[in-house]
Amino acid sequence: MTDENSDDCGFAAALQAIGGKWKTSLLWALHLRSHRFAELRRLSRGISEKVLTQQLRQMEADGLISRHDYGEVPPRVEYTVTPLGLSLNDAVTAMSKWGKQHEAWKARRQYAA
């Protein structure tokens, strides 16, 4: 075990950055390649435009992604992951691994019952 941390402030900050319902999916999609607004909306099935905008703006404010407006008509905006966003994606991946182990644990438990 790591025996540092000493409080959860760091985690709270990370959770603040990634905690939204769709942010991990968005970060994942963007770590593969840049995407436009409508593409992200299609990839995140069920998200509303309002919430998509919100979460993109928050991620941008947190430095996870950057927004490039080409100023064309019709409008064209591309979202790209930043190095900081990439590093968070890695940390998230570590948590995901735990999540999968956890699902295995739940399955075993159900089997035992």
Add this chain to the structure above:
Amino acid sequence: MTDENSDDCGFAAALQAIGGKWKTSLLWALHLRSHRFAELRRLSRGISEKVLTQQLRQMEADGLISRHDYGEVPPRVEYTVTPLGLSLNDAVTAMSKWGKQHEAWKARRQYAA
């Protein structure tokens, strides 16, 4: 970068387990040693008894901690972290490290402005 993950299902499961407002502090406290209900209440300053009970019950259902009722009078109950809980604490620690980097990033940014 890791280039696996492929969706956020694993992360969603992890977040489900640790996402409560106080759970990371509780897990951290319990990873140091076992604690009684009132001790956890004191360590988590500001938590209500209702919410403390809720989060402990959820963490128990998720296999992160175990609850030992000594059946004494006055009541005495001890909460202890499980191996699964320890492994989650490690994953959380990785996220916390990112959170601290992130705070450094925010500070630099503020300084630049």
Add this chain to the structure above:
DNA sequence: CAGTATCCAATTTGATACTG
């Protein structure tokens, strides 16, 4: 296409009083 603006529902957390 890439958003805003409103209004509403659901979930989560909190304050407080009470109990075996």
Add this chain to the structure above:
DNA sequence: CAGTATCAAATTGGATACTG
């Protein structure tokens, strides 16, 4: 001591209509 029970506040996400 270790909880339950109730009610209220706050936060978050969603549906829908509209705009440059």
